[in-house]
Amino acid sequence: MSGTPVSADGRHGDDSRSRPGDGSAAGSRGGPAADGIVRMHHVGIQVADLDRSLAFYEGILGFEVITRQVRGEAYAGEIVGYPGVELHLAHLRPPNSSVVVELTEYRGVERTPVDTSTANPGTAHTCYVVDDVEAVHAALLAAGVRPVSRTIVAPDAGIAKGGKVVYVQDPDGVRVELLQPPPSQT
Amino acid sequence: MSGTPVSADGRHGDDSRSRPGDGSAAGSRGGPAADGIVRMHHVGIQVADLDRSLAFYEGILGFEVITRQVRGEAYAGEIVGYPGVELHLAHLRPPNSSVVVELTEYRGVERTPVDTSTANPGTAHTCYVVDDVEAVHAALLAAGVRPVSRTIVAPDAGIAKGGKVVYVQDPDGVRVELLQPPPSQT
Numbered sequence: 001m002s003g004t005p006v007s008a009d010g011r012h013g014d015d016s017r018s019r020p021g022d023g024s025a026a027g028s029r030g031g032p033a034a035d036g037i038v039r040m041h042h043v044g045i046q047v048a049d050l051d052r053s054l055a056f057y058e059g060i061l062g063f064e065v066i067t068r069q070v071r072g073e074a075y076a077g078e079i080v081g082y083p084g085v086e087l088h089l090a091h092l093r094p095p096n097s098s099v100v101v102e103l104t105e106y107r108g109v110e111r112t113p114v115d116t117s118t119a120n121p122g123t124a125h126t127c128y129v130v131d132d133v134e135a136v137h138a139a140l141l142a143a144g145v146r147p148v149s150r151t152i153v154a155p156d157a158g159i160a161k162g163g164k165v166v167y168v169q170d171p172d173g174v175r176v177e178l179l180q181p182p183p184s185q186t
Numbered sequence: 187m188s189g190t191p192v193s194a195d196g197r198h199g200d201d202s203r204s205r206p207g208d209g210s211a212a213g214s215r216g217g218p219a220a221d222g223i224v225r226m227h228h229v230g231i232q233v234a235d236l237d238r239s240l241a242f243y244e245g246i247l248g249f250e251v252i253t254r255q256v257r258g259e260a261y262a263g264e265i266v267g268y269p270g271v272e273l274h275l276a277h278l279r280p281p282n283s284s285v286v287v288e289l290t291e292y293r294g295v296e297r298t299p300v301d302t303s304t305a306n307p308g309t310a311h312t313c314y315v316v317d318d319v320e321a322v323h324a325a326l327l328a329a330g331v332r333p334v335s336r337t338i339v340a341p342d343a344g345i346a347k348g349g350k351v352v353y354v355q356d357p358d359g360v361r362v363e364l365l366q367p368p369p370s371q372t
Binding site (some may be wrong): 026030031032033034035036037039040041042043044045046047048058059060061062064068069073075076078079080081082085090094095096097098099101102104105106110111112113114115116118119120121122123124125126127128129130131132136137139140142143148150151153154155156165166167172173175177179 | 200216217218219220221222223224225226227228229230231232233234244245246247248254256259261262264265266267268271281282283284285287288290291293295296297298299300301302303304305306307308309310311312313314315316317318322325326328329334335336337339341342351352353358360361363364365
């Protein structure tokens with residue numbers, strides 16, 4: 001979750017554990033892989049039905065589809081650890097974002113949908129800043145999107161006081177968080 | 187997956203389905219929620235043990251921790267649909283990224299780890315651009331990180347020909363993709 005005190009902290013980086021520098025200088029961060037990572041490229045969501053997921057992320061959320069492909073070459077199966085798989089995938093760009101959302105449907109291999117309830121370790125969610133959470137949430141529910149939160153929540157404590165947050169579900173049950181920051185942060 | 191032809195497509199947006207404009211102009215995208223989404227804020231990964239996950243994302247990958255919090259207020263449980271939950275969470279910033287990685291451990295509620303094998307619908311992964319995938323991958327394996335791909339893959343087809351890709355696992359089994367773009371894209 002977040003979009004709560006967390007999100008605000010995240011934006012300002014004023015937590016006491018923050019370190020000097022922007023993290024891009026070699027040696028300013030620790031860890032054996034720290035100096036080799038350049039940037040985040042995408043978040044991938046594995047889906048049961050690519051068309052159904054595109055209807056949500058492109059058709060409802062309005063993300064721009066920047067590529068759609070089928071990769072059945074041996075190298076693709078080797079990368080993901082599924083020899084013989086056929087990957088049906090798309091990349092979409094959320095507004096004003098350098099990080100891409102990748103949707104991938106695995107075909108030709110055994111697969112079992114997971115229980116995407118967020119208490120379950122190994123699940124994931126995505127969060128988007130919105131300018132009017134009531135309007136966006138109402139539009140999503142009107143379009144048939146399944147809710148999670150019973151209502152939009154306005155945190156009454158913490159530094160996100162004054163902001164609003166709500167969770168909904170994508171077609172596979174992966175949670176989508178909508179965050180309207182406090183007016184002071186807009 | 188990707189980091190294959192997909193990633194390259196994603197960077198250049200030269201697919202025939204790309205649309206004019208950068209998506210930021212109201213009305214240039216479709217969808218009932220299209221005009222309300224401002225930007226991507228974070229990708230959240232729900233974890234079994236926050237300390238263990240921080241040892242990976244901060245200690246090994248070197249991401250900067252920008253906040254760490256415990257949220258047990260009623261509003262937090264309402265947002266995520268788990269009344270009474272206590273959320274132990276952290277926000278970390280990958281290098282050169284506006285999108286934050288949120289790690290959240292749910293406490294005080296029932297939870298069952300999911301099978302994070304990527305064929306399973308509802309699972310997710312994250313992908314990072316690296317400058318030397320052999321070096322980063324070797325460092326991760328030396329640090330005890332579990333592999334997915336049997337070896338680093340150099341796609342022999344598509345527009346990522348010349349690039350290199352490999353998958354590993356975070357402590358909950360969530361896949362982490364490392365992508366070294368083709369020299370022409372660096």
